[in-house]
Amino acid sequence: MMEPVALAISLAEKIMKIMLSTLRLPSGDEVGDILKNLGLEELCLRGGIGVYRSRDLIALLIPRESLVIDVISSSGDLSDALEIVVYRDRKLNALILEILPANDIEYEGNIGLEPVIIDAETGELLSNPVLGEVNEEEGGVVLVIDGETYERWSKSGKLDTCPVCGGELRWKNDRAVCLDCGYEIKVVRK
Ligand SMILES: [Zn+2]
Numbered sequence: 001m002m003e004p005v006a007l008a009i010s011l012a013e014k015i016m017k018i019m020l021s022t023l024r025l026p027s028g029d030e031v032g033d034i035l036k037n038l039g040l041e042e043l044c045l046r047g048g049i050g051v052y053r054s055r056d057l058i059a060l061l062i063p064r065e066s067l068v069i070d071v072i073s074s075s076g077d078l079s080d081a082l083e084i085v086v087y088r089d090r091k092l093n094a095l096i097l098e099i100l101p102a103n104d105i106e107y108e109g110n111i112g113l114e115p116v117i118i119d120a121e122t123g124e125l126l127s128n129p130v131l132g133e134v135n136e137e138e139g140g141v142v143l144v145i146d147g148e149t150y151e152r153w154s155k156s157g158k159l160d161t162c163p164v165c166g167g168e169l170r171w172k173n174d175r176a177v178c179l180d181c182g183y184e185i186k187v188v189r190k
Contacts, residue, residue: 002056004071005164006134006141008082008099009113010038011059011069013131015086016116019095023123025086028063035059070102078103093120097129113163114156128156130163130185140184147189 014034018026026034032050036042040052040059050061053074060070066087073080081102089096097116117127130153132145143164145153153159159176162169167180174187 002054002136004057004073004080004082007038007057007071008084009131009143010134012084012097012099012116013133015097016131019118020123020125023120025067025088025095028061031061031067031069088120094118095120128152140182142184142186144186144188147187150187
């Protein structure tokens with residue numbers, strides 16, 4: 001069973017990569033393509049607004065000056081729904097991506113993800129988001145991160161904190177498991 005947070009993390013990583021290489025916000029079409037590559041089917045696309053779904057999830061894509069992507073369980077339960085907001089902050093001259101609970105009051109978890117902040121001029125990543133690809137494997141859900149992400153995370157001094165839920169991580173070599181949400185984190189160096 002894929003949860004909204006799993007899709008949100010995978011999607012956020014791919015959007016971050018586009019912003020790092022192009023120094024602009026992705027277009028609605030680009031985000032739609034990412035969603036399709038992540039296994040969602042496009043149900044409807046009208047006036048730029050797209051609705052996508054997989055067996056477990058529904059994603060609603062609203063491109064305006066900023067981009068908003070809502071990810072909801074297909075059961076319609078809002079308690080774990082998330083919203084990804086991607087925008088340019090003119091004051092900071094930065095490209096920003098945040099993952100927020102879509103419903104603050106009902107959200108059951110604790111979203112521990114740091115926002116992506118990219119200097120829009122130099123393309124430098126100014127924050128330490130722990131993003132990667134989330135896969136369902138035998139035995140559970142695994143967030144696969146690369147060596148670069150691990151190094152940044154390590155320098156931020158927060159290696160003990162689960163990026164998914166804010167819980168406590170237990171490390172063994174290149175793998176960690178969260179004692180609270182059960183997600184596993186795997187470092188894969190290229
Ligand atoms: Zn956790």
